[in-house]
Amino acid sequence: MENVIIIGSGPAGLTAAIYAARANLNPLMIEGEEVGGQLMTTTDVENFPGFPEGVMGPDLMTITRKQAERFGTRFISNNVTKVDFSSRPFKVWVKDKEYQSKSIIISTGASAKYLGLENERRLLGRGVSACATCDGAFFRDVEVCIVGGGDTAMEEALFLTRFASKVHVFHRRESFRASKVMADRVMNHEKIQIHWNTELKDVLGDKAVTGVKVFNNKTNETIEMNLEGVFIAIGHKPNTDIFTDFIETNDVGYINTKPDCTYTNVEGVFACGDAQDHVYRQAVTAAGTGCMAAIDAERWLDDQAHA
Numbered sequence: 398m399e400n401v402i403i404i405g406s407g408p409a410g411l412t413a414a415i416y417a418a419r420a421n422l423n424p425l426m427i428e429g430e431e432v433g434g435q436l437m438t439t440t441d442v443e444n445f446p447g448f449p450e451g452v453m454g455p456d457l458m459t460i461t462r463k464q465a466e467r468f469g470t471r472f473i474s475n476n477v478t479k480v481d482f483s484s485r486p487f488k489v490w491v492k493d494k495e496y497q498s499k500s501i502i503i504s505t506g507a508s509a510k511y512l513g514l515e516n517e518r519r520l521l522g523r524g525v526s527a528c529a530t531c532d533g534a535f536f537r538d539v540e541v542c543i544v545g546g547g548d549t550a551m552e553e554a555l556f557l558t559r560f561a562s563k564v565h566v567f568h569r570r571e572s573f574r575a576s577k578v579m580a581d582r583v584m585n586h587e588k589i590q591i592h593w594n595t596e597l598k599d600v601l602g603d604k605a606v607t608g609v610k611v612f613n614n615k616t617n618e619t620i621e622m623n624l625e626g627v628f629i630a631i632g633h634k635p636n637t638d639i640f641t642d643f644i645e646t647n648d649v650g651y652i653n654t655k656p657d658c659t660y661t662n663v664e665g666v667f668a669c670g671d672a673q674d675h676v677y678r679q680a681v682t683a684a685g686t687g688c689m690a691a692i693d694a695e696r697w698l699d700d701q702a703h704a
């Protein structure tokens with residue numbers, strides 16, 4: 398019987414593991430097959446406190462994992478295949494093996510959606526990014542593009558104007574899904590050029606992005622454009638499908654947590670990081686809520702022991 402099983406190994410889960418391990422809870426982390434989460438697909442991280450020279454995303458996750466290990470976290474490097482949170486102890490399966498735990502911390506994160514182009518994946522971190530907040534500052538005085546027509550695309554397009562000489566917005570339809578105020582700001586910005594009815598068909602470049610191929614679905618014209626950054630902002634998907642029989646989520650799958658804490662609707666199950674946060678989605682905020690989840694779990698377990 399475990400005290401706490403932590404599911405997911407990005408900044409939220411690993412921070413929860415550090416805190417839970419230092420609280421003598423001897424946590425078991427099921428870290429998944431994509432160990433380390435979204436930071437494993439980024440390059441330089443310049444906005445994580447404590448690294449004045451910046452740090453590579455995978456390096457940050459490797460050292461954070463070591464820190465969790467140092468205090469006794471045990472790791473299983475597979476995906477959770479099934480859970481049962483209908484009664485306590487909670488049950489978690491990895492393939493056929495069943496684990497039981499008094500409490501659970503969910504930190505399975507979210508995945509940025511991509512278009513699914515081969516060169517988009519190949520050039521990820523080499524000019525292709527799904528996070529302008531993370532990577533925008535690398536694109537000073539060059540042309541970049543962003544794909545999408547929602548609030549994220551608007552917000553990121555505006556953010557990118559601080560660095561880039563020009564921002565092209567490619568949207569597949571003729572009107573934005575984003576709120577009017579955000580869309581108006583984008584449409585009136587002198588550095589932003591909007592390309593309606595435009596689909597990104599290919600990303601060009603050998604070692605780094607040098608351009609894109611775009612298709613106008615109204616004129617059926619395909620053109621190539623030279624630019625150096627490709628930002629994909631077509632939404633995120635929280636990795637919460639295996640929990641939704643038991644845990645309440647919002648309509649797009651983010652886990653609902655009670656205000657100012659990491660409690661879910663199931664007592665003893667806590668959620669942190671991008672699996673529950675659709676607003677900030679930063680490594681440092683994920684780490685912060687991971688810390689909260691471990692403290693919440695520790696106090697809840699203590700209360701159970703004294704009940």
Ligand code: NDP
Pocket residue numbers: 512544545546547548549550552569570573574575630631632633675
């Ligand atoms: P959305 O789902 O709102 O928008 C996704 C956009 O990407 C849509 O314009 C959609 O096009 C486009 N898209 C989706 N799939 C593809 C594809 N395969 N090819 C091309 N384009 C595609 O996601 P967001 O991340 O923008 O926002 C998520 C939620 O977060 C929303 O509720 C949003 O309001 C909120 N949010 C709020 C912010 C704020 O208030 N400051 C900031 C950021 C997000 P189409 O329109 O044609 O479907």
